[in-house]
Amino acid sequence: MRVLVFGATGLIGDHLIQRLLKEGADVTGVSRGKSKKNHTMRYHHIPIDISKKEEFSKIKGEFDVLFNMAAHIATGYATDDALKCLLVNAIGTLNILEFMTGRGIKRLIHSSSVTVYGRPRFRIAHEDSPLNPIIVYGVSKLTAENYCTMFSSLHGLAITILRYASVYGPGLTQRTALPIFIERAQKNEDIFLYGDGTRSQDYVYVDDVVEANMLAAKKGTTGIFNIGSGEKTTMRYLAETIIGVFGSSSRIKYDSKKPQEFSFGIDIKKAEKELSYKPKYDLRSGLEQYKKSIK
Secondary structure (H helix, E strand, O other), rough: OOEEEOEEEEEOHHHHHHHHOOOOOOEEEOOOOOOOOOOOOOOEEEOOOOHHHHHHHOOOOOEEEEEEEOOOOOOOOOOOOHHHHHHHHHHHHHHHHHHHHOOOOOOOEEEEEHHHHOOOOOOOOOOOOOOOOOOOHHHHHHHHHHHHHHHHHHOEEEEEEEEOOEEOOOOOOOOOOOOOOHHHHHHOOOOOOOOOOOEOOEEHHHHHHHHHHHHHHHHOOOOOEEEEOOEEEEHHHHHHHHHHHHHOOEEEEEEEEOOOOOOOEOOHHHHHHHOOOOOOOOOOHHHHHHHHOOO
């Protein structure tokens, strides 16, 4: 299998490439920066800014399937990163789709995010739930999805869209609650929670996300799928589990003056049924696996 992976040096892209090479695929990785991987007979890396259409001429060869893991991730409600999100996540995806049609490539596995749902009406989001993103990252991801749908309709592209919950694992760089809690636990420092710590969300280990991508590619199934652990984890349980896994003496403290965000869970039954997706890791086993890579 000849594979092209955009976002090759990111958390998911790096792990996906390792899996693809292990299974005998010929892989070309694309990212804005250089790769730490050495070029081999079966792996080649090309530094490209996907927001610039003219740079796609650097990509040579033929490909059976494309994976789009490239993303600029912006957290929170600030709009400072709106332009960067639009250029990388939306325009970058549009450039990838135009590259595909120009080269006659039909198959794409596209990475999206559960942030496209915004604030779910019933706190559990299904693939057909209303889409109303409330952060710039979610808006850019929804725009990218719309481009995928448009190109699928106009050009007959076979596209699978995977909407991820919060992904964690070796190589995570985002400064979100999970890595911050781990950092404080390693230093035996207090871990602070907003409100009463009952806000919940879905955390999914990176290997399960890679498995979802591999299943989508092998089965050839198209459509939109939620990808997560299928479990709602409260911030309190996240902190308690991290303290336990890392053998920390950190204490959990609550800041009642700071309101906690809304809770958010996703339904993964469609992926389980149509992709045969079955998460291998719950939060504790995922954190134990993650711990092995943390110095």
